[in-house]
Amino acid sequence: MSYEEDFAGRQAGGEVRDSVLEVQDPVLREVLPSFRQSVHAWSEAEYGRPRALPATAPSHRAWRLAAAWTLGCLLVAGVGSEGVYERHHRQEVARIAAARQAEQQRLLAEEQAREVDELLAKVDSDISREVPSAMEPLTQLMAEGETR
Amino acid sequence: MAAQEFSAVVTTHRAQIFRFLLASTRDADLAETLTQECFLKAHRHWGSFRGESSAMTWLMRIAINLQKDHWRNRRMQFWRKTQNNAVDLDEASEWLPSGESSAEQRVLAHERVGQVWKAVEDLSERQRTVFLLRFVEEMDLREIARATALNEGTVKAHLSRALARVRAELGGKR
Numbered sequence: 141m142s143y144e145e146d147f148a149g150r151q152a153g154g155e156v157r158d159s160v161l162e163v164q165d166p167v168l169r170e171v172l173p174s175f176r177q178s179v180h181a182w183s184e185a186e187y188g189r190p191r192a193l194p195a196t197a198p199s200h201r202a203w204r205l206a207a208a209w210t211l212g213c214l215l216v217a218g219v220g221s222e223g224v225y226e227r228h229h230r231q232e233v234a235r236i237a238a239a240r241q242a243e244q245q246r247l248l249a250e251e252q253a254r255e256v257d258e259l260l261a262k263v264d265s266d267i268s269r270e271v272p273s274a275m276e277p278l279t280q281l282m283a284e285g286e287t288r
Numbered sequence: 289m290a291a292q293e294f295s296a297v298v299t300t301h302r303a304q305i306f307r308f309l310l311a312s313t314r315d316a317d318l319a320e321t322l323t324q325e326c327f328l329k330a331h332r333h334w335g336s337f338r339g340e341s342s343a344m345t346w347l348m349r350i351a352i353n354l355q356k357d358h359w360r361n362r363r364m365q366f367w368r369k370t371q372n373n374a375v376d377l378d379e380a381s382e383w384l385p386s387g388e389s390s391a392e393q394r395v396l397a398h399e400r401v402g403q404v405w406k407a408v409e410d411l412s413e414r415q416r417t418v419f420l421l422r423f424v425e426e427m428d429l430r431e432i433a434r435a436t437a438l439n440e441g442t443v444k445a446h447l448s449r450a451l452a453r454v455r456a457e458l459g460g461k462r
Binding site for chain 2: 163166167168170171172174175176177178179180181182183185186187189191263
């Protein structure tokens with residue numbers, strides 16, 4: 141039974157009491173069948189139209205899915221490698237700075253040690269020049285006796 | 289025997305299921321895909337169909353659920369919006385009944401059918417489903433209630449609201 145027949149039958153039988161079937165508006169009563177016929181005509185045209193849907197649509201979807209996954213993986217890999225590189229770079233910079241500081245400390249220690257050695261050497265030489273040997277006067281006397 | 293029965297069901301109801309899905313999605317390719325999925329699912333569960341409702345109502349229920357799942361998935365996966373192949377309202381309303389005699393009547397009919405499509409587009413998913421089942425598929429309230437798993441009172445309420453929206457779109461009273 142079509143909508144119009146259903147409506148007409150219910151109207152004739154006095155059954156039109158709920159809002160659903162109160163389509164008494166003349167515009168609606170004219171438009172709704174046109175809408176239905178329009179959908180039917182469109183559907184018949186599309187239903188009979190040959191389309192290679194099973195071959196194309198899943199393939200497109202599969203390609204899109206694969207492309208989305210690839211892009212996603214590349215993005216994740218890019219972000220991950222950027223993080224790893226950044227961390228490695230920071231560690232390398234810190235290692236170089238520590239090595240440089242250690243080298244400076246070593247040079248400074250060497251310089252200090254060298255200065256101490258030089259100072260001690262100078263003191264030794266000064267002392268050996270200013271203070272005569274304990275046997276020196278005797279040696280001189282012996283030398284004078286021999287010459288006589 | 290069961291295979292023959294199912295084959296007959298497919299032959300009888302495939303066009304109607306496709307039409308409902310086409311009207312719901314306005315996308316012929318999507319409607320075709322969902323129709324195929326509908327009959328695939330029906331074939332898998334054909335053994336459990338006990339005939340409590342008509343085969344058409346049972347198939348329509350499967351189609352409605354598939355359509356619901358489709359929209360739910362699209363909402364979850366926002367990038368799929370770019371894959372929307374639905375035709376616009378103007379194109380959907382191009383298919384007019386051939387009974388219009390004059391050019392003026394055809395233009396008026398085209399305009400009004402377009403307005404109905406506009407109203408249908410703005411309806412909620414349930415309102416649109418019950419509206420299409422009633423006014424395109426010409427199912428009665430009991431069948432609609434079974435196909436949508438709603439009670440008849442709820443179906444009436446949705447239909448009433450849907451009609452009010454269509455009336456308003458056409459410039460009538462709400």
